[in-house]
Amino acid sequence: MSLEWTPDLSVGDETLDEQHKRLLKEVNLLVEVTEQKGANDELVEGILKFLDSYIAEHLTYEEHxxxxxxxxxxxxxxVIHDGFRSAYKEFRERFDKHGSVVALTKAARDFLGEWWIDHIVMEDQKYHRYIEEHEKTKVHS
Ligand SMILES: [Fe+2]
Ligand SMILES: [Fe+2]
Structure with a gap:
């Protein structure tokens, strides 16, 4: 499964697209790092700390x-974002408790990677389509 951002994932807003790109890039990095033998806990911790604030920032920005x-x-x-917020919190607590990158490998790919791709494709595209249609009607009316 590819976690790459591709132009068909665009939601028609430059800031949001940049945020999605960065999120996927960091999740990719996390998956890569956790899959390495003897993965470095400190490096993982650094990426997770970045994701903590970046994810929060993105979800709030998008709602706005x-x-x-x-x-x-x-x-x-x-509501979907809130569901992710609490699932992510749980995921983080699990890592803090066990501090093990091995436990994180599968979760990083399945939970973080797949959730983001699915969400951008399925849910974010819905507001993209709506806003695009809406702005078009505004211009023509
Ligand atoms: Fe999004
Ligand atoms: Fe969203």
Missing amino acids: YMREHDYPDVERHK
Whole structure:
């Protein structure tokens, strides 16, 4: 499974696209690092610390963006984000408790990597389509 950002993942906003790219890049790095033999706990910790704040920042920014563009389904989208927020918290606590990169390898790929790709493809594309349509009608009316 590829965790690469590709242009078809674009949500039509430069800032959000940059955030998605960076998120996938860091998750990729995390997967790579955790899959190395004798992976470095400190390096993993560093990536996770970065992800902690970057993920929080992105989700909040995106919710704000959807509200700003009057996306009608923002609350449902926020519920999905909240679900991820608590799953991520659990994932982090597990790492803090066991501090083991081995335990993290599969979780990093399955949970973090797949969640982000799926979410961008399935959910983020919904506000992308709505906003694109909406702005078009605005211009023509
Ligand atoms: Fe997003
Ligand atoms: Fe989202």
